[in-house]
């Protein structure tokens with residue numbers, strides 16, 4: 370049976386881009402009962418690879434991300450939620466995997482390459498950052514996860530993980546499981562653009578709707594959204610391509626929302642047809658999107674506020690999840706060390 374694992378760097382609160390791109394899916398997978406185990410974790414050690422000088426940021430966001438997870442429906446009874454840095458076995462595995470990867474292979478990893486560019490490291494790349502694909506392989510293989518739901522940008526990480534696994538299994542013994550990346554199933558869900566129409570919703574661009582946003586924030590943000598710059602008058606025909614409001618509707622809107630908030634139309638196709646024909650103003654479409662976002666986010670925000678009242682309970686969940694995860698990682702590490710013949714004190718055949 371399948372073992373699923375996904376992680377997030379705790380560098381900021383989660384937003385609806387995360388929700389659409391991965392959280393919603395994780396909750397569905399968790400509730401389907403089809404998987405042997407589901408691990409969801411905070412990659413705080415990975416977050417420190419490019420935030421070494423900002424430990425407070427990582428620390429603070431452990432709580433924020435935990436609240437976001439739980440508020441979205443990740444259930445600690447069904448999924449194991451853990452904190453990466455608290456599992457030393459992951460460092461040990463990384464150290465051994467380092468021997469199976471060349472510097473040039475890491476340099477060719479497209480995600481590493483583009484992240485180095487984005488972060489402006491130039492020639493001052495922290496070694497820890499440079500090698501994070503190896504540590505990510507440890508995260509995945511420690512739990513023998515075969516299914517790793519990720520965004521497109523993570524595909525090179527998974528490819529690299531598969532190479533490490535193949536090389537380990539071939540040199541030592543078939544201990545590790547080759548993971549497979551699973552991309553979001555629906556095209557719009559691949560990546561939600563920012564409110565301003567930028568390719569990506571990201572904290573640094575200030576174009577996000579956060580899961581914790583107040584009802585008023587959501588309304589203001591939806592009103593400010595980028596639409597079709599050619600749609601100046603209500604009568605003008607509108608365009609759907611790169612029209613952020615419609616991209617969000619594609620991601621969130623269900624037929625029931627029309628019955629509840631905009632009964633003049635039966636479904637999104639009818640609304641789109643009217644918009645492209647002309648005669649439908651952006652204001653009305655945004656008002657509809659706002660109703661949907663309010664309806665979707667209200668229960669999440671309310672659960673989040675409730676959970677935030679008892680952080681002791683949140684830390685208890687994290688501690689229990691981490692203990693459970695560590696036991697599994699320790700078992701894998703034992704197998705890895707035996708395969709590598711570094712199990713001296715466990716080997717009775719001296």
Ligand code: TRP
Nearest residue numbers: 374375376377378412415505508
């Ligand atoms: N690199 C991932 C990201 O930035 C986070 C991550 C760390 C991860 N370890 C992982 C994702 C293992 C999947 C599996 O989103």
